[in-house]
Amino acid sequence: MAWTLDFKRDTLKFLSKQDQDTQQQIRVALNTLLDSLDKNIVPITGLDMRRLKGKWSGFIRLRLGKIRVIMKIDTASKIVQVHSIDYRGQVYK
Numbered sequence: 001m002a003w004t005l006d007f008k009r010d011t012l013k014f015l016s017k018q019d020q021d022t023q024q025q026i027r028v029a030l031n032t033l034l035d036s037l038d039k040n041i042v043p044i045t046g047l048d049m050r051r052l053k054g055k056w057s058g059f060i061r062l063r064l065g066k067i068r069v070i071m072k073i074d075t076a077s078k079i080v081q082v083h084s085i086d087y088r089g090q091v092y093k
Contacts, residue, residue, distance in 0.1 A: 003037045003078045005030060011085045022067070026085065029064055033080065037073070056092070059083060068092075 015023055029047060036044040048063040052070070062069040068091040070084040084091050 001078055003034045003080060005034065006079050006081045008081075008083060011082050014085045025064055026067065026069065029062060029069070030080070030082075033062070037078075037080070 015026065018026075032047060033044060033049075036042070036047075050061050050063075052059045052061055056070070059070050059072055062071065066087050068084075068086065068088055069082060070091060072081045072083060074081065
């Protein structure tokens, strides 16, 4: 079974408002993540990822310049749940 992405509606809304280059940058990063998970390559190289703490415990942050992608990786069902995508100042609110 291959890994899949699960987006919340707000994340898709944010993506639709971005220019093509930004959308492509996010797509490439998420596809790189999925490819690495499919091949069981851990730690994932080439991506700026970090586990979050505090109220965001259990989530992982992917940094793409000023944009942050907040997600959970469910290894049992092989789903990457994209919780939020926004600019650095807004994503953690």
